[in-house]
Amino acid sequence: MNESVKQKNAKLVRILVFVVLGMFGFGYALVPLYDVLCEVTGLNGKVEPSAVKEVSYVVDKNREITVEFMTALNEATPMVFRSEIKKIKVHPGEYYTVNFYAENKTDKVMVARAIPSISPGAVAEFFKKTECFCFSEQTFKAREGRTMPVRFVVNPEIPKEYKTITLAYTFFDNTETSVK
Amino acid sequence: MSAVVAEHDDHHDHGPAKGLLRWVITTNHKDIGTLYLLFALAMFFVGGSMAMVIRAELFEPGMQFVNPQFFNSMTTMHALVMVFGAVMPAFVGLANWMIPMMIGAPDMALPRMNNMSFWLLVAGVLLLASTLFMEGGAPASGWTLYPPLVLQTGKALPFAIFSVHLLGISSILSGINIIATIFNMRAPGMTLMKMPMFVWTWLITAFLLIAIMPVFAGAVTMLLTDKFFHTSFFDAAGGGDPVLYQHIFWFFGHPEVYVMILPTFGVASTIIPVFARKPLFGYSSMVYATAAIAFLSFIVWAHHMFTVGMPIAGELYFMYATMLIAIPTGVKVFNWTATMWKGSMTFETPMLFSIAFVVLFTMGGFTGLMMAVAPADFQYHDTYFIVAHFHYTLVPASVFILMAAGYFWLPKWTGHMYDERIGQLHFWLSVVSVNVLFFPQHFLGLAGMPRRIPDYAVQFADWNMISSIGGFVFGASQLLFLYIVIDTIKGGTGEKVTAEVWEDAAKHSLEWTLPSPPPYHTFTTPPTVIPTEHI
Numbered sequence: 001m002n003e004s005v006k007q008k009n010a011k012l013v014r015i016l017v018f019v020v021l022g023m024f025g026f027g028y029a030l031v032p033l034y035d036v037l038c039e040v041t042g043l044n045g046k047v048e049p050s051a052v053k054e055v056s057y058v059v060d061k062n063r064e065i066t067v068e069f070m071t072a073l074n075e076a077t078p079m080v081f082r083s084e085i086k087k088i089k090v091h092p093g094e095y096y097t098v099n100f101y102a103e104n105k106t107d108k109v110m111v112a113r114a115i116p117s118i119s120p121g122a123v124a125e126f127f128k129k130t131e132c133f134c135f136s137e138q139t140f141k142a143r144e145g146r147t148m149p150v151r152f153v154v155n156p157e158i159p160k161e162y163k164t165i166t167l168a169y170t171f172f173d174n175t176e177t178s179v180k
Numbered sequence: 181m182s183a184v185v186a187e188h189d190d191h192h193d194h195g196p197a198k199g200l201l202r203w204v205i206t207t208n209h210k211d212i213g214t215l216y217l218l219f220a221l222a223m224f225f226v227g228g229s230m231a232m233v234i235r236a237e238l239f240e241p242g243m244q245f246v247n248p249q250f251f252n253s254m255t256t257m258h259a260l261v262m263v264f265g266a267v268m269p270a271f272v273g274l275a276n277w278m279i280p281m282m283i284g285a286p287d288m289a290l291p292r293m294n295n296m297s298f299w300l301l302v303a304g305v306l307l308l309a310s311t312l313f314m315e316g317g318a319p320a321s322g323w324t325l326y327p328p329l330v331l332q333t334g335k336a337l338p339f340a341i342f343s344v345h346l347l348g349i350s351s352i353l354s355g356i357n358i359i360a361t362i363f364n365m366r367a368p369g370m371t372l373m374k375m376p377m378f379v380w381t382w383l384i385t386a387f388l389l390i391a392i393m394p395v396f397a398g399a400v401t402m403l404l405t406d407k408f409f410h411t412s413f414f415d416a417a418g419g420g421d422p423v424l425y426q427h428i429f430w431f432f433g434h435p436e437v438y439v440m441i442l443p444t445f446g447v448a449s450t451i452i453p454v455f456a457r458k459p460l461f462g463y464s465s466m467v468y469a470t471a472a473i474a475f476l477s478f479i480v481w482a483h484h485m486f487t488v489g490m491p492i493a494g495e496l497y498f499m500y501a502t503m504l505i506a507i508p509t510g511v512k513v514f515n516w517t518a519t520m521w522k523g524s525m526t527f528e529t530p531m532l533f534s535i536a537f538v539v540l541f542t543m544g545g546f547t548g549l550m551m552a553v554a555p556a557d558f559q560y561h562d563t564y565f566i567v568a569h570f571h572y573t574l575v576p577a578s579v580f581i582l583m584a585a586g587y588f589w590l591p592k593w594t595g596h597m598y599d600e601r602i603g604q605l606h607f608w609l610s611v612v613s614v615n616v617l618f619f620p621q622h623f624l625g626l627a628g629m630p631r632r633i634p635d636y637a638v639q640f641a642d643w644n645m646i647s648s649i650g651g652f653v654f655g656a657s658q659l660l661f662l663y664i665v666i667d668t669i670k671g672g673t674g675e676k677v678t679a680e681v682w683e684d685a686a687k688h689s690l691e692w693t694l695p696s697p698p699p700y701h702t703f704t705t706p707p708t709v710i711p712t713e714h715i
Contacts, residue, residue, distance in 0.1 A: 005289075005364055005365065008363075008364045009289045009290065009360050009364050012359065012360050012363060012364065013290070013356055013360060016355075016356045016359060016360070016390055017356070019390055019391070020352055020356075020390050020393075020394050021394070023390070023391050023392070023393075023394040023395055024394035024395070024397060024398050026394075026395060027394060027395035027396075027397070027398025027399060027428060027431075028398055028402075030395075030424075030427065030428050030431065031402075031413060031424065031428075034421075034424050034427060113417055113418075115416045115417065115419075119489075121489055121491060122491055170416065172416065172417030173417075174417055174418070177410045177417075177418065
């Protein structure tokens with residue numbers, strides 16, 4: 001192999017290694033890109049992670065939407081977790097408050113976090129919460145149980161075809177990983 | 181093969197090193213090609229044995245031989261071994277052997293890196309195999325390694341992840357080497373649009389490799405940090421999203437399946453014209469179709485995840501984008517058929533395997549189109565229908581073409597002719613049994629049998645038994661191939677093969693202008709005449 005080919009090879013290899021490193025970075029860049037894409041397009045039904053300001057809508061008394069509540073725990077979360085009511089009929093534009101009850105079944109302090117999910121995903125942008133225990137981690141003292149409210153409104157602009165919305169929460173035990 | 185090459189090269193200045201160490205330190209593209217091919221053949225039987233365990237367990241309903249955890253380890257390891265240990269290394273082996281000889285280069289551009297890619301592959305596969313003996317067993321989450329399931333793997337998880345890293349680095353190094361070889365080492369007059377199709381398809385595949393393997397390495401690294409360092413990329417409790425993993429994985433995963441099929445197309449485009457005794461029909465359209473398929477492979481990934489709850493706009497986009505792939509693929513199938521049209525065809529074993537590839541790959545492609553239809557996919561998703569689909573595009577396609585390549589080039593590599601009668605027997609046993617094995621799985625899938633389960637409802641019993649019988653016959657038939665490879669290396673039929681081996685093959689590609697077997701070093705001075713029959 002003569003010198004000029006060697007030089008050409010070395011130059012090409014440098015470029016290709018750069019491409020490889022770039023693609024490794026791109027793999028990680030997909031993480032924020034994915035969230036940005038969901039946010040921009042409203043795809044995926046991600047629930048807003050923080051409270052919205054309470055604004056008043058024109059209440060649509062002619063329309064009723066059923067909102068169902070689901071609570072879940074996995075086997076690694078030693079808690080009691082339930083909603084006070086299983087479902088409620090709501091008028092779009094009107095604010096409602098529903099209470100949830102969670103209890104730490106261990107004798108130690110527990111830090112837990114509730115992850116929300118809305119189904120069908122496409123209604124997530126019309127479902128606004130002004131108050132929710134899911135916006136931050138919750139610390140429970142040993143054996144502590146408490147009632148926590150969720151205040152929400154369904155935006156009256158929600159398309160006509162939606163008659164039922166399911167709001168689901170899963171509590172995860174984050175005691176070990178929590179920075180506190 | 182080693183003994184043969186050594187004998188014929190004793191007169192040469194730079195013959196291979198003596199003894200077994202030759203194979204460890206070699207930087208010769210032919211030696212490394214041989215290592216890759218033999219390693220891939222060995223892994224084909226290892227992965228095949230795992231498939232036999234799966235088919236034995238599924239022979240009847242109920243639990244027979246293995247526990248469910250081990251069964252799922254088998255489905256996972258079978259896929260990983262076949263993809264990363266057998267099919268990909270086999271094509272890299274072909275690339276090592278053939279690309280320098282096809283473009284008139286003395287060797288690969290980066291011979292030492294070439295050696296390193298091979299031994300990293302061996303290390304990666306051994307590390308993967310070692311997970312079978314660890315506490316908690318080998319990964320059992322399916323080869324896609326979806327969280328949160330994969331995070332429940334026992335002690336094996338970090339080893340499996342590091343093994344993926346090693347295999348990825350090995351593939352990336354091969355990819356860089358192949359690109360550098362094709363760009364910088366071509367003989368004078370070998371313009372890009374005169375290159376044999378096999379070289380073209382590998383050039384495009386190499387670009388896919390360097391683009392996707394780093395993304396996969398990133399995805400599994402995220403799994404690793406989620407499990408051991410409290411990151412929350414995919415952990416809902418920390419604000420992550422398990423579906424994100426699927427997006428990243430399939431951004432790698434879809435081009436990855438084309439890494440296995442594009443070189444297949446290249447070999448088919450090489451073999452069919454030789455036995456049809458005609459130039460390849462539509463050479464430039466083949467090149468553009470390959471590039472188009474490679475491009476499309478990057479923008480269709482979420483068709484693997486139609487059921488995760490994507491909004492309708494996403495489903496529609498991925499559905500139409502996926503259907504687009506049928507166009508360049510259709511161009512290829514049309515061109516192969518048109519190449520055979522009115523050709524003076526003969527049906528030696530490599531041609532038989534290639535024709536079976538065209539027919540059976542097309543069938544696999546059609547079931548792919550069925551699943552591209554998002555609403556229909558809800559029925560097929562995660563059933564035996566998808567298992568039938570991708571096995572049709574891998575076994576009677578990639579694997580058959582690898583067999584065809586073996587029969588086609590073994591006489592060139594060894595200087596001996598294989599036994600045509602056993603080759604034909606191998607073909608007919610394989611082509612019948614592969615259909616008995618996989619065709620019933622379409623029916624099982626449509627009837628609702630889920631994949632990756634060790635037990636099933638009794639209504640699936642009959643087709644599973646037929647499928648298993650096909651599987652055992654197919655598995656046993658491959659021992660014929662092993663016999664032929666060993667027999668041909670040791671002397672084959674004893675018939676002296678010419679440089680050309682196949683009638684007029686030298687008009688198609690440069691390797692047939694070299695003696696059979698080729699000397700240890702070839703094209704140290706570049707060839708002056710470039711064959712153009714294939715264009």
